[in-house]
Amino acid sequence: MSQQDRIDLEHYSVTARPVATEDVARLHELAVGVGWPHRPEDLRQIISLAKGYVACDEIGRVGGSALWFPLGEDTACIGMVITPPRMQSRGAGRWLMQRVLRDIGKREIIVNATPQAVRLYEQLGFGKYGLGQQMQGHTKAPDTPPAVPAGLTLRPLSGADLPALQVLDREATGHDRTAVLLCMLEPADAVLLLDKGGAPVGYAFSRPFGRGELLGPVVARNDDEAIALASHFLLRHVGSYMRLDTLVRPGKFTDFVENCGLAISTTITQMRLNPKAAASGTTRSYAMVGQAFG
Template sequence: MPSETETSKRLETYELTIREMTLEDIDKLHELSITVLWPHRPEDWRMLLQVGKGFVGCDPIGRIVASGMWFPIGDHFATIGMVITSPRLQALGGGRWIMRHVMAQCENRDIVLSSTKAGYRLYQSLSFQPVATVFQYQGIATSIDQSRLCVNEGIRQLEANDTESILQLDESAFGTDRSNIIKTILEKSLGSVLVRDNKVIGFALCRKFGRGHVIGPVVAQNSADAISLIAPHVNQHTGNFLRIDTTIQDKAFLDFLNESGMHEFDTVTSMTSKPLTPVNTSFHSFALVSQALA
């Protein structure tokens, strides 16, 4: 029987070949993501290629008709994302073929991915199990009266010498060191931090993405702190498109997102290749970096 990681595959009338993704593919990858109504700009694809690797499936005349990426985090962890095939190719096994190639690169790492509704059955068949729902909130940002927030003192703009504190907080909340990703995000973001007793105890980053800007990651000890960290970014982008992806279901936090003009738009399911060890920390992740990067 042919291997599902073979470099070419016939799917009914499709003869597909697979190869590694390169920077020269970005324009075609952008076209591919548009076909499934994903908002990624060429710049967003370029950033993902800075921190990850991937494969593309090509038809006989070289058009990219499928993609999949993986993002190494240390030696024992990875995320998978940007798995795109047309609905027809998915029905013919194109998504499974791409996923087999990507998973082979991850070797023995624990894997996390965000599954759309269309991809759920595929990932479930590959032994991924659901662990959380990720809620995508987005909309036109509405100004927030920061004087009404529970936490007003200690919030300031991110400074260059905050980097190590940010990396430590992210590792504490996420459960593993992903400084390779966070450093890249920091280069493209403006940030806010919360300082108490001369120590950074929370942060929120905001960068250009898709139709406007996205807030994430956000790490804090509680929803009141997270709200106060996010509010400056809402006010900075008032009248413009803003997005945040979160697993948090705290009522005060979600009420704040709605008041900020960001409303629930869609959900995806966070899935893992094996049960993850619960993170034992007082710090929590209130927003993902992105659905591809977790």
């Protein structure tokens, strides 16, 4: 074991080891301890896509985590950075993050930070890229149900649509999220928005997560198309608990989501290290796959 694998805190030492599927129960305890809503099945899915570390004390108890998710060959997202206050105050969060940053290397690195974590990422060299919000609540029918814009149609996503889905998503985000999207499709309900010629111009997923359903990603060309995609799921799940994470500025889309019962619960600050050129396609991301993935 190298010196970098261990940190000595005030009265005990902590060792970092690679995260494994066997850590689901331990990570669930951590998440619950800091008030995060993840279910064991959510964490199992996350770990299947993750690299990174858990911090263990001398008798093997997991007391912290920092994971990262490759997005193709040139980008990575960081998520599930959990360090309880007693470890955080002793530098364990920074220590775990330094290990993760060393492994990621020169890729562009994205993190969607909670308000409590922004300072740590700034100290590690990340710059602020965008401000968004986590929206959640029990859904209700909007005052005026929206119609699908003229000339467009909605239909369920099929396996044959995956190449088109990849193109739309890459245009909207600038990243290769193929592995993440394929993983999310299994438990998800997904729809495509088609133009008059039948070509896909947007898509959206909804899947079980946390206290209910997570609506995202939502990719579209404009607010009206994003609202048509989101409303398909918001109306289907009236009375259910839903969550949506977005970096879209307050406006027509977020007003509609609020009108459907999802209130802003906290802010999200997107931060980047080694940033590359922004996406330049005709579509944009209106809702994240999840805060850990962007």
